[in-house]
Amino acid sequence: MLDHVCVFTKGGSLLWALSFVALKGDPINTLIRACLLEDRAAQSSFEYIIPSGGTYALKWSLNNGLGLVFVAVYQKALKLLYVDELLERLNRAFSTRYSPGCFEYPEFDATFQRLLKDCEQKAEAARRPSAPQLAPHQPNAQQRRAPGASSGSGEESSEEGDSDGTAFAPVTTNGKPAGSSADQSSDDAEAEGGAGAAANGAEFVPDLHKLKKLGKRAGPGGKTTRQHADRAEETKKKAAAPAKKGKQARVWGNIGGAAKEDGPLDFTDGDASQATITTADLNQRSLIDVEEDVSYDDEGTDEDEAGAEAAAATKKGGLLSSFVRTLGVNVVGTQALTRSDIEPALATLKKKLMERNVAEEIADKVTESVATSVEGRKLASFTRVSTAVQQAVEEALTRILTPKRSIDILREVKEAQAKGRPYSIVFVGVNGVGKSTNLAKVAYWLLQNGIKVMIAACDTFRSGAVEQLKTHCGRLQVPLYERGYEKDPAKVAFEAAKAAQRAGIDVLLVDTAGRMQDNEPLMRALSNLINLNQPDLVLFVGEALVGNDAVDQLTKFNQRLADLCPDPSQRHLIDGIVLTKFDTIDDKVGAALSMVYTSGAPIMFVGCGQTYVDLKKLNVKSVVKSLLK
Amino acid sequence: MxxxxxxxxxxxxxxxxxxxxxxxxxxxxxxxxxxxxxKGNTVLLVGPCDAGKTTLLHQLCDGSTHLGSVASMVPTEADGQLASEKAGGATSARPVQLVDIPGHPRVRGQVERYAGRAAGVVFVVDSVDFMPRKTEAAEQLFEVLSAPALARRRVPLLLACNKQDMGSKAHTVDFIRKRLEKELDQMRSTRGALGDVGGGSGGGKAAQLGLPGEPFTFESHARSRGVRVTTATLSAVDKGGVAEVEAFIRKSVPA
CATH class of the missing domain: 1.20.5 (Single alpha-helices involved in coiled-coils or other helix-helix interfaces)
Structure with missing residues (x-):
């Protein structure tokens, strides 16, 4: 049944493990790296594909107060219904025995065996009567009754098929639960619901989601006072923020003032018939090389916050309200945070993220993941819940945006150079996001670093695309490989790679036609191009203006690239992102988060203007700051 | 009045x-x-994933590897005396704070948080699985060496080549050192072109590595920047295998 159960600390020390079957591969570490560290902990299970065949399902439970993680591994083919409950109970049982200095708990084996037997029997008992009926709701109710019998909570008595709705009611109407019992029962209900959904197939899932949402929406209702206070502070902060921010100075202006006429990409004023094309001045420094002198004073923000807080307090009506607020701070100061404590802070955070143009789905997932990592944590005294949550979100966002893969393209180019083959980069994306423009900017930056560049015009679709690249190539004095229109782009790219190899080129930049993510024939052509040429880097070009569509675009591009690949071992997904039109969005930098979270790929370049030099690297700290401002 | x-x-x-x-x-x-x-008694254990940092931490602090370890998610701080000294009865020795910083790229930026009070850095490398992941290791070493808070205070670094107990499967310390020097040398030119190093750093200007004119070696780095870089063999799973690291820690944090 179960293959492996283990308990470890977040610091990485294994505390207790029990193997029923020797594990194949390394599912635990994969879970940590691919899920828990990626802020995807909000999902309920993780699948690990065993290299030798088969799939493991992993479920986990976190104890944030003690920093413990409980993981159960089992064969995915076996649909074990009791794992969630088992983990919860394991969590509770182990937490009481845990002492920070101790790393061995041999006596826990017996306790676990008892828990396991208990859970198995209960699951067995719950399944047997409902098995012949196969009604979607029935086994769920049975499931719910089971834990109720053992824990003896009051509101577990409802036995109707759609009892889930009523079971949520006490939590939602009471506002703040009296103790941990009500909260725990809601947890149980969720966990059980999850198990039930897993067993019954997809039909139950939307129902559960609806319920969760309902619960969430109604949850904070009881504590309007605190929420109001939060919101007041929020607006206050927002008012204080713009004064702080200030626009970053455009550095290039004073470097190449004389070359200004060469700057804009606009050539309409020049005489078209004239044979000589003005060439771009390579002496200007691309902005990516210019170091920014942005200082991040973390202490400053704290003071600002305190100031804003004080101002808010005085404005709201003096001593009394501030006194009430202090009370709000202290009440939760000593005990572990419950879900309902953090709910209002999470709601404001989610709103804030969405105001910053983060896709709703992503904002949801990030806040959910933060919730799982904060719940149960103990606050230091005189810390406000919102501060703790804010800090957790900041950490999570920094983690998400920090590149997992090296973004040092120059080093990779040099490596390829040493091997004597051209390094190829393919630019993909939807229409009109600035693929060609940013390709030219990248070419300019590479040229400045003494790298020989060639551009391949594989947009054989849109009229004028080749001519546009011709102009860029003329200005940058870079060879262009083009075969006109109506050709198969995959073949053009292939021939271009050969030509680049012959000419001793270091980097081949491949421009492709813009395509909507739903356009099947064009996506097929793109997948063909990538599979045939196996480029070193596939860059997705996306504009920073995009909102909810960012998720859809990246998901579909990645999915099509994966699905349409004939050989799964050779499949090549999006390696990096070029974020364009970054200068047009002010502080609505949410698209960066949406794209990185969706694809897991880092942002390699940021296009921030109209000229060749306007290419930058993403500064994670400043983006996180703008997101939470 | x-x-x-x-x-x-x-x-x-x-x-x-x-x-x-x-x-x-x-x-x-x-x-x-x-x-x-x-404050000056903190020694950081850094390095790529799976290099054996957590195991080393346990071996140093408790003299045992316990049940083993999994990928760390948060830094672990351990205060106290080194296990060997505790066993030896040297009660007068100054306690050491060891901080094990996860090697996962998403969280290793945490080095910054502890850099301010570090007295020494142990950079742990996997000697067996070194070649396929040498770039990753070099990249991280680059980040550590160029971290402003460490470079400014000339915090010494020990390159500890772990898993030397694996016999012929493990690369020699010399080989690893030379490879890393070569990688760092190349990275110096490419990273310099990209302006601010890494996504996470922001605590001032990144430090330069070695001398600009000549190829990078740890020796030249020590000469020009004053940051001592030494190498050591390490076998974190054996009690006797951590002696060189212990010596380094004691040198960085005098008793």
Whole structure:
């Protein structure tokens, strides 16, 4: 049944493990790296594909107060219904025995065996009567009754098929639960619901989601006072923020003032018939090389916050309200945070993220993941819940945006150079996001670093695309490989790679036609191009203006690239992102988060203007700051 | 009115208050000196994933590897004496704080948080699985060496080549050192072109590595930047395998 159960600390020390079957591969570490560290902990299970065949399902439970993680591994083919409950109970049982200095708990084996037997029997008992009926709701109710019998909570008595709705009611109407019992029962209900959904197939899932949402929406209702206070502070902060921010100075202006006429990409004023094309001045420094002198004073923000807080307090009506607020701070100061404590802070955070143009789905997932990592944590005294949550979100966002893969393209180019083959980069994306423009900017930056560049015009679709690249190539004095229109782009790219190899080129930049993510024939052509040429880097070009569509675009591009690949071992997904039109969005930098979270790929370049030099690297700290401002 | 104020100022109560204030300030100042004195005993364990940092931490602190380890998610701080010293009965030795920083790219930026109080850095590398992941290791070593807070204070670094107990499967220390030097040399030119290093750093300008004119070696780095880089063999799973690392820690944090 179960293959492996283990308990470890977040610091990485294994505390207790029990193997029923020797594990194949390394599912635990994969879970940590691919899920828990990626802020995807909000999902309920993780699948690990065993290299030798088969799939493991992993479920986990976190104890944030003690920093413990409980993981159960089992064969995915076996649909074990009791794992969630088992983990919860394991969590509770182990937490009481845990002492920070101790790393061995041999006596826990017996306790676990008892828990396991208990859970198995209960699951067995719950399944047997409902098995012949196969009604979607029935086994769920049975499931719910089971834990109720053992824990003896009051509101577990409802036995109707759609009892889930009523079971949520006490939590939602009471506002703040009296103790941990009500909260725990809601947890149980969720966990059980999850198990039930897993067993019954997809039909139950939307129902559960609806319920969760309902619960969430109604949850904070009881504590309007605190929420109001939060919101007041929020607006206050927002008012204080713009004064702080200030626009970053455009550095290039004073470097190449004389070359200004060469700057804009606009050539309409020049005489078209004239044979000589003005060439771009390579002496200007691309902005990516210019170091920014942005200082991040973390202490400053704290003071600002305190100031804003004080101002808010005085404005709201003096001593009394501030006194009430202090009370709000202290009440939760000593005990572990419950879900309902953090709910209002999470709601404001989610709103804030969405105001910053983060896709709703992503904002949801990030806040959910933060919730799982904060719940149960103990606050230091005189810390406000919102501060703790804010800090957790900041950490999570920094983690998400920090590149997992090296973004040092120059080093990779040099490596390829040493091997004597051209390094190829393919630019993909939807229409009109600035693929060609940013390709030219990248070419300019590479040229400045003494790298020989060639551009391949594989947009054989849109009229004028080749001519546009011709102009860029003329200005940058870079060879262009083009075969006109109506050709198969995959073949053009292939021939271009050969030509680049012959000419001793270091980097081949491949421009492709813009395509909507739903356009099947064009996506097929793109997948063909990538599979045939196996480029070193596939860059997705996306504009920073995009909102909810960012998720859809990246998901579909990645999915099509994966699905349409004939050989799964050779499949090549999006390696990096070029974020364009970054200068047009002010502080609505949410698209960066949406794209990185969706694809897991880092942002390699940021296009921030109209000229060749306007290419930058993403500064994670400043983006996180703008997101939470 | 003015006389009253002057009188109040001159009165005995005011004098007492002033004395009390001065005494409090003095206590605070002493406290700060004492705290800052004890701050310099932190040694960071950094390195790529799966290099054996957590195991090394356990071996150093407890003299046992316990049940083993999994990928770390958060840094682990361990205070106290080294296990070997505890066993030897040397009670007078100064306690050491060891911080194990996860190697996962998403969280290793945490080095910054501890850099300010580090007295030494142990960079742990996997000698067996070195070649396929040498770039990753070099990249991280680059980030550590160029971290402003570490470079400014000339915090010494130990390159500890772990898993030397694997016999012929493990690369030699010399080989690893040379490979890393070569990688770092190349990275120096490419990273320089990209402006600010890594996504996470922001605590000032990144430090330069080695001398600009000549190829990078740890020796030249030590000469030009004053940051001592030494190498050591390490076998974190054996009790006797951590002796060189212990020696380094004791040198960085004098007893």
């Amino acid at each position: 003015a006389e009253q104020v002057a009188e109040a100022l001159g009165s005995a109560t005011t004098m007492t208050m002033l004395v009390v204030l001065a005494a409090t300030l003095l206590v605070f100042a002493l406290l700060k000196v004492w705290l800052s004195g004890s």
